[in-house]
Amino acid sequence: MDTPPLAHHSRNASIRKANGRHRPRREYLYIYLPDLPVRQICIQKGWPMDRPVALYCRRQHADRLVYLCDAAKKAGLSAGMGVADARARLPDILLSEVAPEQTRSTLEKLARWAWRYSPRTGIDNKGTDDIGIWIDMSGASHLHGGMDAIIADIKKRLEPSQIPVYCAAAPYFAGARALAQYHPQAADGLVMLSSRAHLMQMLSDLPLAALLLDDHMLQALSQAGLRRLHHLQSLSYAQLAIRFGPEFVQKWAIVCGNRDVAPPPIKAPPALCVSLSWAEPLAGADALQQMIEQLVQEIASLLLEAEMAASCFELGWQRSDGQIGRLYFNLSRPGRSSDILRRLLADAATRIDAEFGIDYSWLQAHKLAAELPQTGFLGTEPCHLKGQHIDHVLDILAAKLGPDKVQRVTYNSSWQVSDSMIYQRLSDAYDSSASDNSSWPAPAPASLTPPRPIRLFEPAEPVHVVALLPDHPPAMLRWRKKSWQIGRATGPERIGPRWWDTAHKEIKTRDYYRVETRSGMRLWVYREGLPERGEAVQWFVHGCFS
Numbered sequence: 001m002d003t004p005p006l007a008h009h010s011r012n013a014s015i016r017k018a019n020g021r022h023r024p025r026r027e028y029l030y031i032y033l034p035d036l037p038v039r040q041i042c043i044q045k046g047w048p049m050d051r052p053v054a055l056y057c058r059r060q061h062a063d064r065l066v067y068l069c070d071a072a073k074k075a076g077l078s079a080g081m082g083v084a085d086a087r088a089r090l091p092d093i094l095l096s097e098v099a100p101e102q103t104r105s106t107l108e109k110l111a112r113w114a115w116r117y118s119p120r121t122g123i124d125n126k127g128t129d130d131i132g133i134w135i136d137m138s139g140a141s142h143l144h145g146g147m148d149a150i151i152a153d154i155k156k157r158l159e160p161s162q163i164p165v166y167c168a169a170a171p172y173f174a175g176a177r178a179l180a181q182y183h184p185q186a187a188d189g190l191v192m193l194s195s196r197a198h199l200m201q202m203l204s205d206l207p208l209a210a211l212l213l214d215d216h217m218l219q220a221l222s223q224a225g226l227r228r229l230h231h232l233q234s235l236s237y238a239q240l241a242i243r244f245g246p247e248f249v250q251k252w253a254i255v256c257g258n259r260d261v262a263p264p265p266i267k268a269p270p271a272l273c274v275s276l277s278w279a280e281p282l283a284g285a286d287a288l289q290q291m292i293e294q295l296v297q298e299i300a301s302l303l304l305e306a307e308m309a310a311s312c313f314e315l316g317w318q319r320s321d322g323q324i325g326r327l328y329f330n331l332s333r334p335g336r337s338s339d340i341l342r343r344l345l346a347d348a349a350t351r352i353d354a355e356f357g358i359d360y361s362w363l364q365a366h367k368l369a370a371e372l373p374q375t376g377f378l379g380t381e382p383c384h385l386k387g388q389h390i391d392h393v394l395d396i397l398a399a400k401l402g403p404d405k406v407q408r409v410t411y412n413s414s415w416q417v418s419d420s421m422i423y424q425r426l427s428d429a430y431d432s433s434a435s436d437n438s439s440w441p442a443p444a445p446a447s448l449t450p451p452r453p454i455r456l457f458e459p460a461e462p463v464h465v466v467a468l469l470p471d472h473p474p475a476m477l478r479w480r481k482k483s484w485q486i487g488r489a490t491g492p493e494r495i496g497p498r499w500w501d502t503a504h505k506e507i508k509t510r511d512y513y514r515v516e517t518r519s520g521m522r523l524w525v526y527r528e529g530l531p532e533r534g535e536a537v538q539w540f541v542h543g544c545f546s
Contacts, residue, residue, distance in 0.1 A: 027141055027193060028262070030124070030176035031114075031154065032132040032166035032186065037067045037103045039163050041096050049162070052093040056083050066098055080215070100125075107133055109307055111266050112369070117150055122265040124177065130212075132180065134173060134262065151189035168192070173262035174254045175199055178210040196257055203255065204230035211251045217244070229255070269308060273364040274298040281320045281357020288349040288358070295363035296345060300338035303365060309334035310365035313341070315348055318360040327351060330425070332394055332408075334369040340395055417452070417495065417542070451514065453524045453543030460540035463525065471531060473513045479523075479541055489515040492527075508535060514545070 038053050047053055052072040056063045063083040075090050086093055107123040111133045114121045120136040137147065144150045151167045158165050166186035168179035171193060180186045183206065192199050203210070206229050208221055221244075226232065232240065232252060241249045253259045274295055282291060292315070303309060311334045315327045329344050352358075398406040407423040465474040473489035496509030512526040522545035529535035 025138065025193070026171050026260070027137040027139075027147065027169060028171070028173045028176040029117075029135040029137050029147065029150065029167065029169045030132055030173070030180040031110075031134070032168075032177075032180040033107075033110075033163055034067075034131055034166070034181075035069065035163050036106065036131050037098060038069045039161070040102060040106065041099070042069075045094075045096065047094050052077070052090055053096075054086060054093060055096055055098045057098045103131065107131070108266055112269070114154075115369070117144060117154075120265045122263045124263055126263075130177075132177070134176065136262075136265070137169070147191045147193065148189070151191070155189065170199055171196065172257045172260045174260075175203065175257055178203055178206055178255055182206045182210050200233075200256065204228065204233060208232075211248075211255055213248070213251065217248070220244075269306075269368050271364050271366050272299065272302050272306065272308065272310070272368065273362055274302060275360065275362035277360050278358065281359055282361075283354045283357040285349050288352055288354065291358070291361055292345050292348055292363075293342070295361065296338055296341045299363045299365055300336055300341060303336035308365075308368045309336045310368050311335070312366040313344070314362075314364040314366060315345065316362050316364070317352060317354075317358045319355050320357045320359050321355065323355075325353065332398075334367065335395075344395060417456070451545070453545045456543040457541060460526070460542045463539050463541050465525070465527075465539040471511070474515060474525065474539065477515075477525065477539070477541075484517040484519070484521070486515050487518045489513050495526075512542070 037055055039049070041047070041055060042049055042053060049069065050071060052075055053069045054065045054072050054077060055067040056065050058064075065077060065079055065081045065083065065086055068077055068079065072086075072090070072093060075093075077086050077090060077093070083095060086095070104123065104125050107125055111121040111123050114133060114135050118135050118137050118140045122134050124130045124132050124134060137150065141147050141150060144153070147169045151169070154167065155165050164187065166180045168176050168183065168186045168190040169192065170176035170179060175192070179190050179192060179202065183190055183202065192202060208218060208227060208229065208231075210229065213221070221227070224243075237249050237253070240252060250259065254261050276291060276294060282288065295315070299313070311331045313329045313331075315329070316324065318324050327348055329348075331340070331344070335341075394406060394408075404425065407425060409423060461479065464478040466476040467474050471492075473486070473491055475486055477484050477486065491513035492511035493513075494509060494511050497507050508529045510526040510528050511530075512524060514522065515525055516522045523541055524543040524545065525539060525541050527537055527539050529537045531537055
C-alpha cells in the first residue's frame with residue numbers, strides 16, 4: 001500500500017473542498033520551549049544560567065540526565081548520560097531532579113495565556129522532548145495580522161523570560177511540532193502553510209526523532225541506514241509495517257499529515273468560590289461589612305495562589321428564612337487586587353437585605369483569565385501595567401458612581417455617521433485581544449480618515465441651497481433664517497447603506513461636503529438623494545467644526 005498523493009493547498013486560499021463541502025484551512029502554531037524546565041529550576045534555586053545545569057530522573061535503575069542547558073551541552077554532556085559520568089566529566093555541574101508537575105503547571109498557564117490569540121489551545125508534554133504549547137489558529141490568524149505577526153508578538157512578549165522560543169506553523173499539528181522541534185529556522189519563526197508538498201520537502205531533511213520513537217527503535221533504524229525522513233519516502237506503508245510494525249506506520253502517517261492527531265485542548269478553569277457559614281445569624285451594617293472584607297481577602301488570596309484573574313464577581317447570601325440573594329459586580333479588565341475589590345464592594349453591605357440575619361454567604365469569581373506574575377519568568381509588560389492603572393481608576397469611579405454612570409466610547413462598524421460611536425459599560429467595552437487596552441479602539445488611524453465635526457445635530461437640520469449644478473458643492477445656503485455665502489468647499493464624500501443590506505434599501509445615499517462660510521463658520525452639509533438616479537434631492541446641515 002503506497003503513500004497516497006499529497007494534496008495541494010494554496011497559501012492565499014482560506015477554504016478547500018472535502019467531501020463535497022468547503023471547510024476552513026487548518027492552521028496550527030506550535031511553540032517549543034526546550035529550556036523551560038532548566039530555567040524554572042534555576043529561578044527556584046537561584047542558580048546562574050551561565051553555569052552548567054542539568055536535570056535528571058530515574059531510568060533503567062540509574063539516574064540519567066534529561067534536560068541540559070547550553071553550557072552543559074557545550075561541555076560535551078548529552079541527554080541519557082548517567083549522573084556519575086556527568087560529574088566525572090564536569091565536576092562543577094549543578095544537578096537537580098526533574099519536576100514534571102511544575103513544568104506541566106507552567107505550560108497550562110501559558111496555554112491559557114495564549115487564549116488571547118485563539119480559544120483553542122493546549123499543551124504538549126507527553127515525553128521529555130515535548131515541552132511546548134500549541135494554538136489552533138484556523139480561521140483566526142487574520143484577526144491578529146497573520147501568522148507572522150502572531151509569532152512576532154509571542155516572541156516579543158516572551159522575550160523578558162530569556163527562554164529560547166521556537167515557533168512553527170503548519171496545516172496540521174504533527175507537522176508544526178516537527179518543524180518547531182527540529183528545523184533550524186524555527187528559532188526565527190517558521191510559517192509553512194503554502195502546500196503539503198512543500199511542507200513534506202522541508203520535513204524530509206529532519207531526523208527520524210521527529211516521529212517520536214523510542215531510543216531502541218531509533219538505534220535499529222540508524223543501523224539499517226535510515227536516519228532522515230526522506231529515507232522513508234520511497235518505502236510503502238506495507239514495507240514499513242513488515243519491517244518495523246504497524247505502530248511505526250501510524251507515526252509516519254501522522255507526521256506526513258495523512259492522519260491529523262492533536263492533543264485535546266485545555267478547558268476553561270471552573271469558577272473560584274469562597275464561602276462563610278455562621279453559627280448565629282449575622283445582621284447589622286458593621287457585621288455585614290466585616291463579612292465582605294473577609295470574603296474579599298479570601299478570594300484575592302485564592303486568585304493569587306491560582307495565578308488567575310476574574311472580571312465578574314458574585315456576592316451571595318442565604319438568610320435565616322431560606323431566602324437567597326445575589327449581587328454582581330464587574331471589572332473593566334480581569335483583576336485580583338484586594339484593594340480594587342474592596343472599593344468595588346464598598347456599598348455592598350447597604351444593598352443586602354438581611355432581615356433576621358444571614359446564615360451563609362459566598363463570593364464567587366467568574367470569567368477567569370490567566371494572570372501570570374508580573375515578576376515571573378514572562379517578565380513585565382509596561383503597556384499592560386499602564387493600561388491596568390488607568391482601568392483601576394475607572395473601576396473606582398464605577399464603584400462610586402454606579403456601573404452604568406461610567407461608560408467608554410467605542411467604535412461601532414456602521415455606515416451611519418451618527419451610529420459609528422457608541423457608549424458601553426466598562427465591562428462590556430473591554431477587549432481582551434487588544435495588546436494595549438488603555439487606548440480605545442478606532443476604525444483606522446486618524447490621519448487616514450476624513451475629518452469629522454466635533455458636534456453633530458440630531459436630527460440633521462434642513463437647509464435651502466444654491467448650487468451651480470446638482471452634483472456641485474453649495475455656493476450659498478439659507479439656514480436658521482439667515483443666508484450664508486460659501487467661501488470654500490471640499491467634497492463630496494459619499495456615504496450610503498451597504499448594497500447587500502436589504503433592510504436599508506429605502507434609505508437614500510448621501511454626499512457630504514465640508515464648507516466654510518465667508519464669516520469663517522465651517523459646516524458639514526450633505527445632499528440626500530442622487531440626481532443621476534432621478535431621486536428627489538434635499539440638503540441638510542449635519543454638524544459644525546471647531
